[in-house]
Amino acid sequence: MTTAFFTDTRFAQHTLPGHPEHAGRLTAIQKRLEESGIIQDFMLIDPREATSEEIQRVHTTEYLDVLQWIASQERTVGLDPDTYVLPESYELARIGVGGLLNVVDAVMKKRADNGYAAIRPPGHHATPTRGMGFCLLNNIAIAARYAQAKFDLKRVAIVDFDVHHGNGTQDAFYEDPSVYFISSHQSPLYPGSGSLLDIGSGAGHGFTMNIPLPAGMGDAAFETLYQRLVLPALARFQPELMLISAGFDAHWRDPLANLQLSLPMFANMTRWLIQTAQVLCEGRIIFVTEGGYDLEVLSHANLNVGCALLGQDTVHDPIGKAKQNPPLDNDLLEQLLNRHELG
Ligand SMILES: [Zn+2]
Numbered sequence: 464m465t466t467a468f469f470t471d472t473r474f475a476q477h478t479l480p481g482h483p484e485h486a487g488r489l490t491a492i493q494k495r496l497e498e499s500g501i502i503q504d505f506m507l508i509d510p511r512e513a514t515s516e517e518i519q520r521v522h523t524t525e526y527l528d529v530l531q532w533i534a535s536q537e538r539t540v541g542l543d544p545d546t547y548v549l550p551e552s553y554e555l556a557r558i559g560v561g562g563l564l565n566v567v568d569a570v571m572k573k574r575a576d577n578g579y580a581a582i583r584p585p586g587h588h589a590t591p592t593r594g595m596g597f598c599l600l601n602n603i604a605i606a607a608r609y610a611q612a613k614f615d616l617k618r619v620a621i622v623d624f625d626v627h628h629g630n631g632t633q634d635a636f637y638e639d640p641s642v643y644f645i646s647s648h649q650s651p652l653y654p655g656s657g658s659l660l661d662i663g664s665g666a667g668h669g670f671t672m673n674i675p676l677p678a679g680m681g682d683a684a685f686e687t688l689y690q691r692l693v694l695p696a697l698a699r700f701q702p703e704l705m706l707i708s709a710g711f712d713a714h715w716r717d718p719l720a721n722l723q724l725s726l727p728m729f730a731n732m733t734r735w736l737i738q739t740a741q742v743l744c745e746g747r748i749i750f751v752t753e754g755g756y757d758l759e760v761l762s763h764a765n766l767n768v769g770c771a772l773l774g775q776d777t778v779h780d781p782i783g784k785a786k787q788n789p790p791l792d793n794d795l796l797e798q799l800l801n802r803h804e805l806g
Contacts, residue, residue, distance in 0.1 A: 625710025
């Protein structure tokens with residue numbers, strides 16, 4: 464199996480001391496991939512800056528003008544209380560997206576079987592009109608639009624298992640039946656959106672799936688969700704490319720949230736998604752980093768993604784499972800199955 468991999472040490476320049484979304488996150492991943500030796504098994508992908516045209520398939524000119532203006536300042540600007548922008552940040556965000564688009568090229572042109580982009584800042588909260596929640600450019604949404612524009616894809620699926628709702632990605636495709644967006648997330652939690660009732664509108668009705676979960680849900684609940692809901696929904700949609708917003712803040716030890724997933728269950732979900740891509744779209748699947756704020760969890764989780772993409776069976780888990788493992792509430796499952804006509 465050939466896995467196209469992109470990361471860049473320059474992302475470390477985007478960091479604010481004391482902020483949970485800091486340079487150490489990617490450094491921890493990079494170190495783990497190097498120490499394990501797995502990095503030598505990847506096809507390394509060169510960086511490039513995404514063009515304005517590529518970014519504007521998702522974001523408005525007005526918003527990009529704001530980022531451009533900040534780049535001309537000599538200080539850190541907060542887009543909101545959570546989201547910092549340094550003068551270098553816009554350029555770095557463009558490099559993050561550009562590298563991801565090079566990964567899309569490698570997979571779509573069959574130079575690689577699948578792909579993986581370890582990039583910062585994260586993207587899934589960034590809406591077409593604003594950055595928020597640590598995110599500046601919506602990396603995965605721009606990648607979906609790029610794949611559609613360049614390779615004429617009719618159906619792209621995005622699965623987001625970050626513990627927070629991928630509100631920005633949802634906004635980008637809410638009325639669009641060509642991109643199926645599936646988000647599982649803790650609720651209530653930041654950013655507060657992602658109701659089970661929100662399933663898309665207009666032509667996009669039925670092409671957004673929100674799975675809001677109460678705090679405390681973990682491995683058992685996710686196994687049910689994937690087997691009963693997420694994987695059948697993907698099989699029905701028949702994507703030509705799958706993109707995964709791979710945040711690992713739904714792990715039980717993450718400091719920012721209260722779901723209870725373990726590293727082995729993340730590894731299972733990863734393998735189920737890879738197998739689904741093999742059945743549905745010749746294995747074309749690309750993982751993109753989002754959140755995850757316990758560095759030991761984050762680094763092992765990303766190592767496990769790398770192993771799974773390469774077709775290796777190894778699962779690393781020095782941390783163990785949560786003490787509680789409650790089943791998914793049956794009413795919630797029934798509501799989701801009915802709402803999405805998967806019963
Ligand atoms: Zn998150």
